[in-house]
């Protein structure tokens with residue numbers, strides 16, 4: 001079955017007859033019924049849908065590639081993925097950051113199979129074309145520099161500037177978080193993120209609020225799961241509903257800052273996850289967070305006095321700084337930047353990317369962050385907490401993978417695929433938000449408003465709507481109007497009831 | 505009693521037999537999920553570490569091929585108290601990653617004595633941990649292992665276990681078994 005609207009660039013084959021419009025066999029939007037809270041399992045299981053995602057979503061969305069501190073020095077590089085394309089995050093000799101396709105322009109060999117390192121030149125093992133990160137040798141870093149037998153093989157005429165490593169046209173360094181987008185017409189990163197940037201700020205800023213003053217620990221956890229990548233994105237985007245059951249075992253044991261038996265995220269006992277103030281935030285353009293920026297929750301209470309000292313001080317400084325800016329203190333997530341970068345900005349503080357491999361396979365990567373200027377004992381405490389908490393060895397995340405993998409397996413069947421998933425939590429009970437084009441759930445734990453918005457945006461991308469249409473659709477949030485209509489109707493009904501009361 | 509010579513000869517051979525027997529027993533306790541008995545074999549200062557492996561150049565393989573225990577992100581890098589938490593979790597009955605329980609076999613092989621500084625002995629070996637769960641979910645965790653064991657009045661104890669898992673990307677979905 002041909003995937004719809006593959007958005008391919010020019011087809012080099014001579015066209016025999018006038019090319020007809022590609023046959024659209026599936027529309028992603030037909031599989032996502034946001035109004036009734038029903039989403040087809042094909043969204044997760046279909047290979048055709050997966051192809052559409054790879055063609056229409058991943059090469060047009062802003063994707064997290066790596067952290068600036070992973071390529072701190074000129075010549076540093078870090079191997080990453082953007083969708084199913086291998087890329088290199090590099091720093092040239094002048095200190096500029098680039099994202100390059102890690103595939104030789106001659107026959108496609110993966111020019112660099114190291115996970116990280118330092119070099120000013122990538123030499124392809126196959127026939128030894130070499131690409132330079134030194135701008136004094138080539139027009140733009142990443143350009144083709146050396147070609148064996150240039151004279152004999154190409155008569156000296158190979159147009160080197162045209163055969164450099166493919167450069168990602170849009171790269172944005174947000175406080176050390178490096179994002180990239182293959183589509184040069186894509187909306188700018190800051191527009192794409194919108195007011196969701198408050199969560200990114202909390203992720204990237206130090207605990208005391210110093211902008212961008214964070215670094216990642218050396219070592220990225222990488223592991224494979226047999227599940228669709230969206231299960232992962234959706235889980236962090238606002239599925240607080242799963243915690244009580246999925247993580248019952250770790251919560252029973254208690255691995256948090258407060259010591260054995262204390263909550264794993266370190267909320268103090270009077271700030272449990274059920275607090276009504278902790279409603280979720282859902283953005284029209286697909287991002288979602290499990291909390292809201294008005295939900296102020298101080299840093300945890302630790303067993304170790306020196307940890308309390310560091311975090312009490314950080315909270316105080318942060319409060320003062322943010323109060324002065326008129327900025328809210330909340331917004332730690334877990335959260336997902338559409339489509340596949342999830343993170344938590346508190347305890348733990350970590351980034352997760354779900355790299356798609358196929359409809360039912362995903363490679364998950366996890367990074368951990370710490371304040372650059374944190375003393376050694378704080379970094380060490382956090383490192384140990386992160387490792388016992390998250391990743392495939394982490395006592396929390398182990399159980400997530402079991403659910404995602406076996407949910408996938410049990411959804412694959414022909415009969416299973418006839419029955420959609422239910423996303424009806426909190427349908428029609430969304431609340432207004434002070435943030436731009438965003439709404440809140442009406443409950444802290446249950447409420448699938450975030451997931452509904454995520455899949456609506458997902459379908460708009462996957463159906464390959466133009467950037468004009470995409471921007472247009474997200475220019476306003478129709479959920480806000482619906483809330484206002486609902487509230488007006490309720491107010492009118494109340495007024496009418498009042499009136500009839502007084503008449504009587 | 506004569507001073508024993510563990511560098512060669514029968515003393516070394518007997519020591520290796522004794523420790524082999526201990527390690528095979530220990531592996532068996534894990535496979536039979538007798539975790540409380542197993543914990544008793546870990547010294548109070550037990551340390552368990554499994555660094556991440558990375559793709560690096562030949563020249564860097566010994567220095568940069570794995571993350572640093574003690575300061576960088578590892579699969580595991582923890583004291584006995586954390587291992588005890590993991591045992592508690594397994595026993596809750598709602599630890600879904602191991603519920604229903606997996607079938608696990610720990611193979612310990614190529615065992616050699618590296619260094620004897622009584623009461624401690626440093627050992628090198630290869631490990632193969634096989635896990636099968638539910639139906640076709642099958643994982644192999646394979647690599648190099650270094651142990652430090654200590655002779656006490658109550659028998660041998662494990663002081664240190666350091667494993668180099670031969671994967672950069674973990675191909676199993678999780679590490680909910682002890683390696």
Ligand code: FES
Nearest residue numbers: 104106107124127
């Ligand atoms: S494939 Fe790289 S030089 Fe030929």
Ligand SMILES: [Fe+2]
Nearest residue numbers: 242246396400
């Ligand atoms: Fe979870």
